[in-house]
Amino acid sequence: MEIQVRSGDTLEYYSQLFSIPLVLIVDSNSDRNVEQLRVGQTVHIPGYTISSHIIRHGDTISGLAKSYQLEQDALLLVNQSTDLSIGEKLLIPSRITQNIVDPKVHYDFTQLNLDIRALLEYYPFLQKRQIGNSVLNNPLYELQIGKGKRKIQINASFHANEWITTCILMQFLNDYLRALVDDQEISGVQALSLYDQSQLFAIPMVNPDGVDLVLNGPPKDLEKQLITLNNGLTDFSGWKANIRGVDLNKQFPANWEFEKKRKPTKPGPRDFLGLTPISEPETKAMAQSALREGFDRLLSLHTQGKEIYWGYEGMEPAESAALAQDFAAASGYEAVQYVDSFVGYKDWFIQEFRRPGFTIELGFGQNPLPISQFDEIYTDMQPLLVRALK
Numbered sequence: 001m002e003i004q005v006r007s008g009d010t011l012e013y014y015s016q017l018f019s020i021p022l023v024l025i026v027d028s029n030s031d032r033n034v035e036q037l038r039v040g041q042t043v044h045i046p047g048y049t050i051s052s053h054i055i056r057h058g059d060t061i062s063g064l065a066k067s068y069q070l071e072q073d074a075l076l077l078v079n080q081s082t083d084l085s086i087g088e089k090l091l092i093p094s095r096i097t098q099n100i101v102d103p104k105v106h107y108d109f110t111q112l113n114l115d116i117r118a119l120l121e122y123y124p125f126l127q128k129r130q131i132g133n134s135v136l137n138n139p140l141y142e143l144q145i146g147k148g149k150r151k152i153q154i155n156a157s158f159h160a161n162e163w164i165t166t167c168i169l170m171q172f173l174n175d176y177l178r179a180l181v182d183d184q185e186i187s188g189v190q191a192l193s194l195y196d197q198s199q200l201f202a203i204p205m206v207n208p209d210g211v212d213l214v215l216n217g218p219p220k221d222l223e224k225q226l227i228t229l230n231n232g233l234t235d236f237s238g239w240k241a242n243i244r245g246v247d248l249n250k251q252f253p254a255n256w257e258f259e260k261k262r263k264p265t266k267p268g269p270r271d272f273l274g275l276t277p278i279s280e281p282e283t284k285a286m287a288q289s290a291l292r293e294g295f296d297r298l299l300s301l302h303t304q305g306k307e308i309y310w311g312y313e314g315m316e317p318a319e320s321a322a323l324a325q326d327f328a329a330a331s332g333y334e335a336v337q338y339v340d341s342f343v344g345y346k347d348w349f350i351q352e353f354r355r356p357g358f359t360i361e362l363g364f365g366q367n368p369l370p371i372s373q374f375d376e377i378y379t380d381m382q383p384l385l386v387r388a389l390k
């Protein structure tokens, strides 16, 4: 919510009045000069929205404050005047006590956009950056939380029919944001300590065109071509690639020549490397994101197998093994050092930076995993993701 500064107000006072950590109020207003508050200036208060109350017989400010569990001054602050005539409307600051993200709805790119917009409105210390575009010109979003030194990238939905990974990551972001404003723990760790130690860069949908293809079917103008690429099938549930049939997680120059020889030679639903490394707009954006930020750790969320892949050709640093064991202990998943697969984003990241990179295979079964697995997967993953930020 937004409030207007009055004479004598300070951010410290707002922090106390609304029980919101000061750092989050400061960071919610980083785009405006709040070092020197001016009377009448607008300030964002994260974790609140405005609702209203129609005045009834017998209402008083102290009584209303009590019934809405607010300080009286919180009511005075958001209302220009407090006319308590019956039928008048009083604005009420309402603390957000539930998640905005519902991960069990039809989670296509449109839904992702709606949720990102809502999270930015309610938690303005969350930052959004567009890191590129998909083939169909959908924006690729990176959401950033925290101000610590350690930078961690977590990405989801590289593969189209693994869209449940977006649901998991969005639920995690919402839980983390809510734990922050409430100054609570998440998986046993104080959320604010994670905020101080780390910077999370979440890329919730690397392959929006592919996810929409799996969930909504092909766009009309591409229907014929896509059915051909899909070996004549109209069922796209087995589709992993981007919209032009390139497998985005087989696009990176890490053992390219070797992998190319044993994979499909033309575009299709999965496994085609493309004609050259990093030829797709989505993989270009992902490579640039890593090169720009130089992440300390990187986690790619995939399905399925309940496994954590953490090595690449012996180039992984020593700390990768300990982190993988820690992640395995947190999630119940199995840590696996090497697997007979190359040219992935995490392979390239390890090769390029010699820093810990992980591919995490969420859940168990046949892709696309049903949303009925969501709760079980999330229960395993939340503690792992928290460890990744620690």
Ligand SMILES: [Zn+2]
Binding pocket: 158, 159, 162, 249, 302, 303
């Ligand atoms: Zn995958």
